[in-house]
Amino acid sequence: MxxxxxxxxxxxxxxxxLRAALALADAAxxxxxxxxxxxxxxxxxxxAAEGGAxxxxxxxxxxxxxxxxxxxxxxxxxxxxxxEYFIREAPKELLQLEHWGCPWSREPDGSVAVRxxxxxxxxxxxxxxxxxxxxxxxxxxxxxLKYTSIxxxxxxxxxxxLVEDGRCRGLTAIEMRSGQMRHFDAGAVILAGGGAGxxxxxxxxxxxxxxxxxxxxxxxxxxxxxxxxxxYHPTGLPSTGTLLTEACRGEGGxxxxxxxxxxxxxYGMGPETxxxxxxxxxMELGPRDRVSQAFWHEQRKGNAVSxxxxxxxxxxxxxxxxxxxxxxxxxxxxxxxxxxGVDPVKDPVxxxxxxxxxxxxxxxxxxxxxxxxxxxxxxxxxCVSINGANRLGSNSLTELxxxxxxxxxxxxxxLESQGAHRGAAEGAAEKALGRIRELLQRAGGGESVAGLRKxxxxxxEQHAGIYxxxxxxxxxxxxxxxxxxxxRNLQLHDRTNVYNxxxxxxxxLGSMLDCAEAVVQSAAARKESRGAHQRLDFPxxxxxNYLRHSLAYYRGAExxxxxxxxxxxxxxxxxxxxxxxxxxxxxx
Amino acid sequence: xxxxxVLRYNPETDQEPRFQRYEVPFRDDWVVLDALNHxxxxxxxxxxxxxxxxxxxxxxxxxxxxxxxxxxxxxxxxxxxxxxxxxxLRHFPVERDLITVIDDFVAKLARVxxxxxxxxxxxxxxxxxxxxxxxxxxxxxxxxxxMLCYAACPExxxxxxYLGPAAITLAHRWNRDSRDxxxxxRQEEIAAKEGAWExxxxxxxxxxxxxxxxxxxxxxxxxxxxxxDWYKDHLMPWLKK
Numbered sequence: 001m002x003x004x005x006x007x008x009x010x011x012x013x014x015x016x017x018l019r020a021a022l023a024l025a026d027a028a029x030x031x032x033x034x035x036x037x038x039x040x041x042x043x044x045x046x047x048a049a050e051g052g053a054x055x056x057x058x059x060x061x062x063x064x065x066x067x068x069x070x071x072x073x074x075x076x077x078x079x080x081x082x083x084e085y086f087i088r089e090a091p092k093e094l095l096q097l098e099h100w101g102c103p104w105s106r107e108p109d110g111s112v113a114v115r116x117x118x119x120x121x122x123x124x125x126x127x128x129x130x131x132x133x134x135x136x137x138x139x140x141x142x143x144x145l146k147y148t149s150i151x152x153x154x155x156x157x158x159x160x161x162l163v164e165d166g167r168c169r170g171l172t173a174i175e176m177r178s179g180q181m182r183h184f185d186a187g188a189v190i191l192a193g194g195g196a197g198x199x200x201x202x203x204x205x206x207x208x209x210x211x212x213x214x215x216x217x218x219x220x221x222x223x224x225x226x227x228x229x230x231x232y233h234p235t236g237l238p239s240t241g242t243l244l245t246e247a248c249r250g251e252g253g254x255x256x257x258x259x260x261x262x263x264x265x266x267y268g269m270g271p272e273t274x275x276x277x278x279x280x281x282x283m284e285l286g287p288r289d290r291v292s293q294a295f296w297h298e299q300r301k302g303n304a305v306s307x308x309x310x311x312x313x314x315x316x317x318x319x320x321x322x323x324x325x326x327x328x329x330x331x332x333x334x335x336x337x338x339x340x341g342v343d344p345v346k347d348p349v350x351x352x353x354x355x356x357x358x359x360x361x362x363x364x365x366x367x368x369x370x371x372x373x374x375x376x377x378x379x380x381x382x383c384v385s386i387n388g389a390n391r392l393g394s395n396s397l398t399e400l401x402x403x404x405x406x407x408x409x410x411x412x413x414x415l416e417s418q419g420a421h422r423g424a425a426e427g428a429a430e431k432a433l434g435r436i437r438e439l440l441q442r443a444g445g446g447e448s449v450a451g452l453r454k455x456x457x458x459x460x461e462q463h464a465g466i467y468x469x470x471x472x473x474x475x476x477x478x479x480x481x482x483x484x485x486x487x488r489n490l491q492l493h494d495r496t497n498v499y500n501x502x503x504x505x506x507x508x509l510g511s512m513l514d515c516a517e518a519v520v521q522s523a524a525a526r527k528e529s530r531g532a533h534q535r536l537d538f539p540x541x542x543x544x545n546y547l548r549h550s551l552a553y554y555r556g557a558e559x560x561x562x563x564x565x566x567x568x569x570x571x572x573x574x575x576x577x578x579x580x581x582x583x584x585x586x587x588x
Numbered sequence: 589x590x591x592x593x594v595l596r597y598n599p600e601t602d603q604e605p606r607f608q609r610y611e612v613p614f615r616d617d618w619v620v621l622d623a624l625n626h627x628x629x630x631x632x633x634x635x636x637x638x639x640x641x642x643x644x645x646x647x648x649x650x651x652x653x654x655x656x657x658x659x660x661x662x663x664x665x666x667x668x669x670x671x672x673x674x675x676x677l678r679h680f681p682v683e684r685d686l687i688t689v690i691d692d693f694v695a696k697l698a699r700v701x702x703x704x705x706x707x708x709x710x711x712x713x714x715x716x717x718x719x720x721x722x723x724x725x726x727x728x729x730x731x732x733x734x735m736l737c738y739a740a741c742p743e744x745x746x747x748x749x750y751l752g753p754a755a756i757t758l759a760h761r762w763n764r765d766s767r768d769x770x771x772x773x774r775q776e777e778i779a780a781k782e783g784a785w786e787x788x789x790x791x792x793x794x795x796x797x798x799x800x801x802x803x804x805x806x807x808x809x810x811x812x813x814x815x816x817d818w819y820k821d822h823l824m825p826w827l828k829k
Contacts, residue, residue, distance in 0.1 A: 207640045493632075
């Protein structure tokens, strides 16, 4: 097996991975950086983020206010020391991107413009029209081309972390072009592989979001934290799940049921605000969990709009006018016309809640370090946790940057503390190769990738959605255990080497099954309702028993072990999340 | 039902590329990518192609659809009658099935230095850039690197060394950014023999661009600016001190 030596290997080349690579290249010009990704960097799913990135910059805003919004938005499950660090670093990172040339939208005086976002008390979301993630990703990618010390391995699929003497010493990855396994011998590894939304049938996530980095860490013994918290974004197109950004509502769009009523006022987010004059942190600018939950109730009451793709609500942006829609929301208009046949300038667009983001992920501390020495993680695959039980829109793009950089600096500190790297974990690499060979050549298994995947998606959609029950989760746990068992009888149809997507999808399915089991097991164990985790059988938040992070530990063929860890609280005691108009006025 | 005719090629098992026909259900809300996914899931798991976002922003699923470069995720099957023929993007080596080798573009992109070379250090905070200044280059930032323009460009087909529409457009994007002072450094690639002057202004790149970036316009602007440079250098040398 060919061995490639690096000081730091980064898995994933989206926003977090690229930011980490740039921080390493800047801080230590002689460092050998291996940037490994299963896709070319510009294909990473960061490109699909639309609305923007939060960071305090305007004179009327304050770090304390961003802190309060984030912690309350997360239903007090965020680690407050991590949130403080995040919020302090956020403006610096957004400014750094500006200095790298990101085409942020501007005010008439040439300063960076900000827009309102859900759950945020003040306007602090930096944006580049409605392609903010796309521009962040391409700015980072193009800037990374400047550095010869960043050696890219595009279209390499990471299969295993190599652990020796309790330290992460690199990884193995398949070069898709040749089908050959490569051994990356690295002093430290940073995981930045994104989320796992593809566990669900209806998601905004691209095909590549299969939880690979989470599964890598999990199988290497690092717990997955708070996996039960899966974010539904309220406004996806019912036909494809394509995201229509929260900025639609930030700019003034409203949500209607089939009677034309702005129904959020019936779910503690009223009274109704004047059309065209959105009020921050209330009605349509409530947080994603509350808005998605309100739709679920409307659907139950028979107030949803029927479409050929199922029930929906209406996102009405007509009053914004063509000029503003074209200037601020061009992608939204294009997507609505292309995939729904509805022009938001002329008609309300049917939308419904759709799986969007994993609050949970690889357990890291405030320095982006995992409990496994030499292993760091950042971005959606990681759980620091700043997002708690519900992430606020526009915090995740900033999180990529802040903790991508933090992971890089921590890995450098780690390398310095270690002295000379002691060489390769060759035995472990050979074992990883053996596992892939066995899968590729296995005969007579009878299970198919597409078949198992469909059953997994169905179980997740049915039992791990916006509202959950003990009974449903128990069924999902049993189903996931069964699917993981049957996965061992998976049989590939393609046994060739060059760009074998049958093999690739089989490995991705393995990642998703492990992550999905962690989700449903953690959800079954959390007998309360908090943020995005809502239990019909335990409808109240229970701070006495569950003001804690869940940790799911991999146990091979068995179900994961679930443990808990205290939330770090520095200054905000758990309180009531109030998104009513009265509250908005009182605090104006 | 619709008939999909897909180019297949596996370098390990095929002497040369061949077409394979698949019958898939017709749905008026399906794009070609949905039809390919149906094949992959229900009929033939060995078919290989790239895709991810299904919303025309990641740039993965560029392919020839009835001989035109298209994004499979934004090309509706309802717009075709008869057989839909799907092939890998023209002008690129085929790695396998619908997957092309795009090393050439990735290398060229790096060569045009697509990063900010600041004209001056920023003052405290952000560089000021008015909406009008942003508008001068914004359109050219929208390139998703999908390679459709390269597949459409007759010059690139003839002269593989040609930098090509996307790389030139992205260089031009940085040149027009009010924060940037790197035009001179990029000129060695852009004004070189296989730079912008290779373009014969057919305009096919702009016709196929799914993001309406209009690379042909960028290339023409580059040519005009280079011509102005030439006149300044040769006829008004006192301007260049």
